[in-house]
Amino acid sequence: MPSKKSMVCVMNELFNQPILEELFNSRSEELSHKIIKNSKEYKKLINDMEHKIKQLLNYVPGNMYEEIEREIKYIGKGGPLYKSVLPIKEKIEIKTSMETRDYVEEFNHMPVKDADYIIQKYSDRVLVIITDICFAHCQYCFRTYNLSTFQQSNMKETIKNKIEVLKKYLNEHEEIKEVILSGGDPISIGYDNLKYVLEELKEYNIRIHTRSIVYEPYAITPDIINIMKKYNVRLVFHINHPYEIDNVVKEKINKIDNNGIRMYAQFPLIRGINDNAKVLKILLEKMDELNIRPLSIFIADPIAYSAVFRISLKRIIEIINEVNWTSPSWINSVRFTMDTTIGKVRIENIIEWKEKHIVFSREGKKVDYYDLDDGIDEPTPLEKLLWKTN
Numbered sequence: 001m002p003s004k005k006s007m008v009c010v011m012n013e014l015f016n017q018p019i020l021e022e023l024f025n026s027r028s029e030e031l032s033h034k035i036i037k038n039s040k041e042y043k044k045l046i047n048d049m050e051h052k053i054k055q056l057l058n059y060v061p062g063n064m065y066e067e068i069e070r071e072i073k074y075i076g077k078g079g080p081l082y083k084s085v086l087p088i089k090e091k092i093e094i095k096t097s098m099e100t101r102d103y104v105e106e107f108n109h110m111p112v113k114d115a116d117y118i119i120q121k122y123s124d125r126v127l128v129i130i131t132d133i134c135f136a137h138c139q140y141c142f143r144t145y146n147l148s149t150f151q152q153s154n155m156k157e158t159i160k161n162k163i164e165v166l167k168k169y170l171n172e173h174e175e176i177k178e179v180i181l182s183g184g185d186p187i188s189i190g191y192d193n194l195k196y197v198l199e200e201l202k203e204y205n206i207r208i209h210t211r212s213i214v215y216e217p218y219a220i221t222p223d224i225i226n227i228m229k230k231y232n233v234r235l236v237f238h239i240n241h242p243y244e245i246d247n248v249v250k251e252k253i254n255k256i257d258n259n260g261i262r263m264y265a266q267f268p269l270i271r272g273i274n275d276n277a278k279v280l281k282i283l284l285e286k287m288d289e290l291n292i293r294p295l296s297i298f299i300a301d302p303i304a305y306s307a308v309f310r311i312s313l314k315r316i317i318e319i320i321n322e323v324n325w326t327s328p329s330w331i332n333s334v335r336f337t338m339d340t341t342i343g344k345v346r347i348e349n350i351i352e353w354k355e356k357h358i359v360f361s362r363e364g365k366k367v368d369y370y371d372l373d374d375g376i377d378e379p380t381p382l383e384k385l386l387w388k389t390n
């Protein structure tokens with residue numbers, strides 16, 4: 001079985017290339033963009049991509065692999081499960097204006113010098129990137145830049161150092177009540193490391209954000225469930241599509257639920273994966289049946305190579321309205337929100353909208369958002385998103 005690190009390695013080989021850097025920097029200049037796309041290097045990259053995608057398919061975690069194979073058989077490549085975890089050519093080819101490397105400016109919210117794993121946007125809570133390893137590589141991940149370095153054999157020591165620095169910061173900031181363990185995937189650090197982290201942080205409310213439930217449900221072992229129960233962890237799942245909840249996933253969620261662990265969910269709204277109110281409603285209903293409380297559906301940030309995943313704001317509002325007005329409150333209580341430099345904002349926070357330029361405001365602060373260029377957003381046909389009902 002190839003290691004989970006291999007997936008990020010192949011992704012890096014593919015995306016950390018000078019030609020792509022050049023392409024990204026040329027995005028606002030139509031002419032240079034065209035020149036680069038006609039270059040030999042670019043054409044070679046597109047050719048290589050086909051080969052790399054085959055390689056990546058071998059690294060998709062077992063639980064998802066079979067479903068993706070089935071999906072390919074029914075609707076070909078690029079379906080909702082495929083698109084979430086494997087690169088497609090359009091990711092490089094489609095461009096829109098005003099994308100940026102780090103829209104939420106995480107680097108400006110790192111309160112401790114040289115500790116790029118501590119992120120704080122709100123006074124009462126702090127987020128810790130406890131690991132940069134994930135069980136697979138979500139193609140739309142806004143933290144892709146951070147998943148390019150690995151903790152190798154010294155993971156234990158790295159985590160210990162991170163916790164020491166974090167505790168020092170927490171001791172100096174009594175107003176912080178909650179620590180959010182994020183990543184990478186915190187479940188990937190394994191039982192011993194997780195036990196250490198939870199014991200060290202037992203005075204705080206702890207939240208764990210994980211997509212392991214979809215990628216590697218077996219990684220949430222009985223020991224991990226017990227330790228999460230002991231320290232009263234809030235577990236926040238990242239599940240994008242109803243087909244990600246298969247029998248194995250359901251069984252694991254039931255086990256976690258039977259242990260009284262509070263389960264929540266938040267996930268992104270992504271074109272080609274779940275960009276239809278019907279899909280969202282099925283997903284939210286499934287979550288409700290499993291006692292998972294959905295918190296937020298995130299509007300995708302305008303980061304590099306995100307155009308293929310984003311949805312126009314007009315259509316996002318249509319989707320929100322459809323979910324809101326055609327479902328009971330136990331479904332539509334979920335919030336549609338977007339992470340920005342001024343914190344989370346919602347549609348209600350829009351104070352200006354001139355063509356593609358939108359301004360959100362929160363607590364007296366403003367942030368600019370640029371909608372997708374025209375002609376990019378095509379609603380995904382429902383029969384592609386829900387191919388099993390074909």
Ligand code: SF4
Binds near residue numbers: 211
């Ligand atoms: S699991 Fe989370 S951190 Fe990891 S690649 Fe997916 S979205 Fe990014």
